[in-house]
Amino acid sequence: MRNQIGFLLQFAALVLLPLLIIWQLNFGFPLIWMPALTVAGIVMFYVGHHLRQQTP
Numbered sequence: 001m002r003n004q005i006g007f008l009l010q011f012a013a014l015v016l017l018p019l020l021i022i023w024q025l026n027f028g029f030p031l032i033w034m035p036a037l038t039v040a041g042i043v044m045f046y047v048g049h050h051l052r053q054q055t056p
Helices: 002-026 033-053
Strands: none
Touching: 002 033
């Protein structure tokens, strides 16, 4: 179960970060959001990685 949740978190991070760039280029949003959302994506990827590394 942890492996599946970790995979989904990593997959979501790898999909959402490029979409974030496309969203910024097409629609724009305040510049302060870009580093905050990037850090949130990195944390989400790290948590997914940590969940997948744990062995039962």
